[in-house]
Amino acid sequence: MKPLLIVGLGNPLMGDDGVGALLAQSVDGHVSADVLIGGTDLLRHAGEIEGRQRVILIDAVESDAPGEITVTDEDPPEGPPAGAHSLSAPAAVHLLRRLMPDVRFTWLLAGIRSARVGEGLSPELLSALPHLRERLMELTAP
């Protein structure tokens, strides 16, 4: 059985939307799990997900409380499809759950006020980062 997989989602070129990728990178080598930067096309990594017991997906979610943490096995709303050639992360997980019913998917969602073009996190998210990382480490504990 393959080990736990942590997938950081989002686009690091869109400010706080990249918090998932940043968080995943920050724990790489510090937890007994494989770490993957999933970007904005989760389906591309279906092969890495297949055969796992558990996958933790880190993503940003719009919120009035930046840095707010939500941990859930329920998929967030899929929202309108971006296009036929790509599925949103929740829609991709919806598909993957059907293809791989033995995999447990857990979301670690970080609240962000908005995504904007540009690299780097907002001061609000930067200050929330240690807490987010701590929560992620807890989730990865055996």
Next chain:
Amino acid sequence: MSTIRLEHLARVEGHGGITVELEGDIVKNVHFDVFEGPRLLESLIRGKRYDEVAPILSRICSICSVAHTLTSLKATENAFGIQVSPQTVLLRELMFRGESIESHALHLFLLAVPDYLNYPSAIAMAADKPAPVLLGLRLKKLGNRIQETIGGRAVHPVNAVPGGFGKAPDFEQLIALRSALIEGMSDTDAVIDLVATLPAADYCHCDTFYAALRSPNLDSYYAGDEVMVVSNGSRAIVPAADYRSLTNEKSVPHSNARHSTFRGNPFMVGSLARLTVNPRRVTGRLAVAMKRLKLLLPADNPMDNNKAQALELINDIERALEIIEQLLRAGTKDERALPVHPRAGTGTAITEAPRGLLIHSYQYDEEGRIVKADVITPTALNAASLELHFRRAVEQCADREEAVLSKRLQMIARAYDPCISCSVHLVRR
């Protein structure tokens, strides 16, 4: 007069619909409505330097970003009289094959197959029939991997630059790609097995004009500067520089994608056109598979484009393997991109994107800045042909119930694998 209107075509990229107007049994009008807003990217790049053009125009499409990048580079290099090295040509062809594998796998197994098996989507199909979806995802990943290795990224490649590549792949990378492709080959039997067992879909038949790149070795998506148009045994050649005599674009009121006709006839581009124009590609395993799929060329049924994509998946993997073997035998040179000396002039390039012919044509000033640009995508080239096939399907459909027509027309649209977002360009000449 009764009207059937499909407001939104599902499982195709972008926003489009279909309008059918009937007067009793008479089919009055059938329109492929493209209401996606114009993108105006050609205007955006006016005044941009030659090295900014490909990265900007690549953003026209994320599924065809390799095709747009490499066609853009080819047009720029043609304008400046740059002849890239044979190694660069091979690596660019390899990138095209990677993109084609990804695109065809996604389209065929996640967008088209659910129709045949009566599911509304791949998600709905996945619980009962996971095999086609898993097969599609495996092949998509293989295509992505080729693009990542050679282009530096799976989408919007950064390693292909004017004059060549930033960095050539090393021996280990090519060996790893070869292993992945050999593994991918083992999936090709499953591709044909699956497509061969799909129910027949014969919704319209008519003589069709096909247009595709006529490449020197008859099997290239990148090299070649002539288009061949084939219909009913007649053939015509159009040099890339004369592409406007192929496209003859004109605006139509119901579509932001302009319609192209060759000598007054709509024509089809894409997988089926490529096999029709270059039938000598079909040898060995491909010929056996074609027989199994009962595909006869030239085809008169646009639904056969799905079969042609299945065949191209085999061909793409085989061709990618051949290229890697060739590179390994010759030993990749650590070439740097050729120096670029901008000059005033025009350059046009035509290549084969996954959905068919892609045209980029630029005029540069003496400093190497864009004066004028024209980009014509396969879906725009296909728009008139798709509309014609919609009309024939309505005419040839005995049961004109809205639900029946709706499903048939949507399946035909999906067989064309349109990328409507990319088809909209409005450029004044």
